[in-house]
Amino acid sequence: MSQCLNPECLNQNPSDTKFCQQCGSKLLLAERYRAIKIIGQGGFGRTFQAVDEFKPSQAFCVIKQFFPEVQDRQNMEKTAELFAQEAVRLEGLGKHPQIPELLAFFTQDNRQYSNMI
Numbered sequence: 001m002s003q004c005l006n007p008e009c010l011n012q013n014p015s016d017t018k019f020c021q022q023c024g025s026k027l028l029l030a031e032r033y034r035a036i037k038i039i040g041q042g043g044f045g046r047t048f049q050a051v052d053e054f055k056p057s058q059a060f061c062v063i064k065q066f067f068p069e070v071q072d073r074q075n076m077e078k079t080a081e082l083f084a085q086e087a088v089r090l091e092g093l094g095k096h097p098q099i100p101e102l103l104a105f106f107t108q109d110n111r112q113y114s115n116m117i
């Protein structure tokens, strides 16, 4: 299964497809992470279970998609900043068994993502 990341679509595609069959969005994030399913939803956005296709083991990882429920631009910028700060904070914490390890932070299709284990 390959979960479309477009919030207006969220179509589930066969696992070997590169683009969503419904909306045409790229299914690979940063050319390597493929979302499998939604595992959480909140005010900040969605959390997906994903596969890292660069790893021979095809290990599972977690991708957080920043997609705030706020409409106005000012709040959008503020929450985008908070999301970026959280990413920096997580990276600063380094390896710890109770805290997810941040592997990447990137923007695709105007949406921010962070990738954790």
Ligand SMILES: [Zn+2]
Pocket: 004, 005, 006, 009, 010, 011, 020, 021, 022, 023, 024, 025
């Ligand atoms: Zn789609």
